[in-house]
Amino acid sequence: MGVFYSCSKSENKALIVPETRNLFFESSAIDIKRTETGYVTANLKYTGTALNTPLTVQYSISQPNQDAAVEDVDFELPATSGTVVIPVGKNSVTTTLIKSILKNPEVGTKSVSFNLQPLNDFILGKPNKQEGSSILVNITEGLPIDNDPDDRIGDKKMAITVSGNTFKIPYFSNVTSIDDENTSITRAVIALQGANRNAGLYYENMLVAAKMESMQLDTLLVVSPQFLVESEIVDFRLDSEHLYWSSGGWKIGFLSKNEAQNPRPGRVSSFTMIDSLMTLLVKKNPNLKTIVFSGHSAGGQFVNRYAAASPIPTELKNSGVNVRFIVNNPSSYVYMDNTRIVPGTTDFEIPQTSCITFNEYKYGLDDLPNYLTAVGADQIRTQFAKREVLYLLGEEDNNPNSSSLDKSCEAALQGNQRLERGMNYFQYLQSYYGDAINNTQSIGTVPGVGHSHSGMFQSEQGRFYAFRK
Known part of the structure; x- marks a missing residue:
């Protein structure tokens, strides 16, 4: 005769442990000089059960202070911005935040913030840490890049x-x-x-x-x-x-x-x-x-x-x-x-x-x-x-x-x-x-x-x- 185990409803309920799923930027800040070229990218990470469908994550862009960087003055966004897709079977993805840093003769650091938007059943930020829900890009001082040294394009x-x-x-x-x-x-x-x-x-x-x-x-x-x-x-x-x-x-x-x-x-x-x-x-x-x-x-x-x-x-x-x-x-x-x-x-x-x-x-x-x-x-x-x-x-x-x-x-x-x-x-x-x-x-x-x-x-x-x- 087999042995049967039983438990009360309260005991059953205690055994159900809700899953913790986090979304976060692996870095909280990036510094880039105006003299640098190329894309500004960041790693977005997910922790939790392996994905069986692609996960679409949205983010917003904001100016964090009075010295904020301004789009089309200090930086240019990529053609598609504000959305990142983590593919099936992956737990992280690299996304392009800024397409290019633009010439701007003003000196001083200019900053722009990229902020993850809430997603049902996900916690924004690193596990057990109060960071990662946003990333700050600081465009630091430096001479503007001369993208046209031969003056090919009309000024x-x-x-x-x-x-x-x-x-x-x-x-x-x-x-x-x-x-x-x-x-x-x-x-x-x-x-x-x-x-x-x-x-x-x-x-x-x-x-x-x-x-x-x-x-x-x-x-x-x-x-x-x-x-x-x-x-x-x-x-x-x-x-x-x-x-x-x-x-x-x-x-x-x-x-x-x-x-x-x-x-x-x-x-x-x-x-x-x-x-x-x-x-x-x-x-x-x-x-x-x-x-x-x-x-x-x-x-x-x-x-x-x-x-x-x-x-x-x-x-x-x-x-x-x-x-x-x-x-x-x-x-x-x-x-x-x-x-x-x-x-x-x-x-x-x-x-x-x-x-x-x-x-x-x-x-x-x-x-x-x-x-x-x-x-x-x-x-x-x-x-x-x-x-x-x-x-x-x-x-x-x-x-x-x-x-x-x-x-x-x-x-x-x-x-x-x-x-x-x-x-x-x-x-x-x-x-x-x-x-x-x-x-x-x-x-x-x-x-x-x-x-x-x-x-x-x-x-x-x-x-x-x-x-x-």
Whole structure:
């Protein structure tokens, strides 16, 4: 006969021991100097029964004192912050608290606190210790980090507000700020960057061209806006208000990017940014009479398509401000219909080709992106004929094997190399619009110059149309 054991209800109750489960940061504080780079991370730990489902832990961020660090001034948070997930089978995880420490000339220690939020049936803090429920990050004194020793990124910023959100792009200029009113300025020259987004170099060479004219520079505003890509946002540790584009998108008016690691609350066309720039220049320079766009290579692509697409030049012309476009040596052009030159002739016909996308934008007006869709293909065709445009081509920019030449099938239908494509395009415009196009648009060549923005900007023709005409 077996032996049976019994106990009272009170004895049964005493045997049930509630499980203790703790969540805590393994450190209570981290010190980091402003001169340091890289991420600020912390270990979050869990003690208790092994997890059979992922554990989501939330934390909040607070300023612990009057000398608190400020987001986007002293530090930048990662794309996803405020939540940590401890995986199944793990009892700790490393989380990124701060993505980067930002340049801030103020001295003194600045602090920010990361505080665990309550979770049902968990105790915050280390077992038997009154610490670990929060972690303090102290950003200590030190010289600000120079993330841009070569001054590649423009130190001046142009801001735009879209749906209540402020965005900005860098620019280079010979004035302190384009936001300041200036009654001396009568002409503005906007130099559009190349594929390497080297707006500073384009600005410098356009300024050299201006000085070659021996003109009164106090009446001239030179500005070179800079369109960035995501890698530059990361490498130069720019704040979240800076817009960025794909390497090909900025030059044809596409919307800025919004990627998971560098999110933005909105997206803006590069053409919209230039619309805003022109409107600002007219507002802040009441005696402004002429705005000249000059872009080379990728910048030439921008100028060609912007001249066709933007409605703003018409508005400015009606208010007494003339807008001129100089298109220097682009790899391709935007066509108004689906005809292309018949090789060996001066005729333009619909090509018999396997390149079925040859007339899609950026090469034609099919499948237009947001900005151009809003304007409409018919209005683009109509207004483009009224725009004052000079197509300026380097006579030695004729290498069909150039490493930076667009060799796609769509571009190849426009010609074999840049010089030929430019000549073909102007013949096309005469064919499409008739002789009337010669009243507003013209073409010129620069002897002895190949694919060089400085050579084009500083040529006699480039200087005449930018500063004298």
